[in-house]
Amino acid sequence: EHKLSREGFDWLIGEVESRFNQAQANPGECVGTVAAQSLGEPTTQMTLNTFHFAGVSAKNVTLGVPRLTEIINLAKNIKTPSLSVYLDERHANDKEAAKDVQSALEYAALRNITSRVEIW
Structure with a gap:
C-alpha cells in the first residue's frame, strides 16, 4: 500500500545522512x-x-x-493526557455537536477514527 519510489528513497537516505552528519559533535x-x-x-x-x-x-x-x-x-x-482536535465547519460552530464529537473520541482507539496516518 505504501510504496516509495527510487527517487524518494534516495532523497530519504540523503536526508538521514545529512542530519546525522550535522548532529555529530566535534572531538572534545x-x-x-x-x-x-x-x-x-x-x-x-x-x-x-x-x-x-x-x-x-x-x-x-x-x-x-x-x-x-x-x-x-x-x-x-x-x-495529563491531551489531544487537539480541529472540527470541520459543520461541528465548529455548534457547541452540542462539538460535545458529541468529544464524547465519541474520549474512549476511541486511533485506528477506529483515522482513515490513514502519515509521518512527515
Whole structure:
C-alpha cells in the first residue's frame, strides 16, 4: 500500500545522512553540557510560563514540566493526557455537536477514527 519510489528513497537516505552528519559533535566538545542546556532551557521557560498564565483558564499550565517528565521517563500512566482536535465547519460552530464529537473520541482507539496516518 505504501510504496516509495527510487527517487524518494534516495532523497530519504540523503536526508538521514545529512542530519546525522550535522548532529555529530566535534572531538572534545562538552556534549553533556550541551545536552543539559538543550533540556534545561525549555524546561525553565515552561516553568516561567506557568507564572505568566496563572489564573488564565484558557491555558493548561499542568502540561509543562510534569508532561516533560512523563515523556522522558516513558510513563505508562499519563496524568495529563491531551489531544487537539480541529472540527470541520459543520461541528465548529455548534457547541452540542462539538460535545458529541468529544464524547465519541474520549474512549476511541486511533485506528477506529483515522482513515490513514502519515509521518512527515
